[in-house]
Amino acid sequence: MESKKLKVTYHRARDTLYLRTLPKRPATMDVTDYGFYIRYDWDNPDEIVGFEWLGFSAYINTLDEPGVIPELEMRFDIEGTNLKGLALKEVLRWAYHRYVLCDLTAELPEMREMVTEAAET
Numbered sequence: 001m002e003s004k005k006l007k008v009t010y011h012r013a014r015d016t017l018y019l020r021t022l023p024k025r026p027a028t029m030d031v032t033d034y035g036f037y038i039r040y041d042w043d044n045p046d047e048i049v050g051f052e053w054l055g056f057s058a059y060i061n062t063l064d065e066p067g068v069i070p071e072l073e074m075r076f077d078i079e080g081t082n083l084k085g086l087a088l089k090e091v092l093r094w095a096y097h098r099y100v101l102c103d104l105t106a107e108l109p110e111m112r113e114m115v116t117e118a119a120e121t
Contacts, residue, residue, distance in 0.1 A: 010099035
């Protein structure tokens with residue numbers, strides 16, 4: 001499965017995480033549980049082009065609960081990092097460590113293993 005390049009931005013004052021596939025495109029939005037929004041391509045409403053999560057740090061502990069975020073087969077390469085082929089949950093965990101916990105070296109050990117395994121296949 002091909003990975004999509006993903007731009008990750010966190011707005012600390014609003015506690016909102018923005019995930020946008022590149023290149024950026026006009027989109028419509030639909031909300032799921034816990035303030036998690038899915039952005040769909042304006043011209044092709046079946047194609048997901050991004051996500052937003054309001055109250056990101058408050059809800060991160062609910063990440064594995066059913067219905068909080070959609071189960072997707074999509075994979076993502078995070079712009080500006082060596083992290084490639086990540087699932088949405090992995091991106092969200094990385095973003096939490098990087099932006100909320102301010103871990104500037106946020107390549108989590110389990111993610112380093114995933115990146116290595118993905119590169120070997």
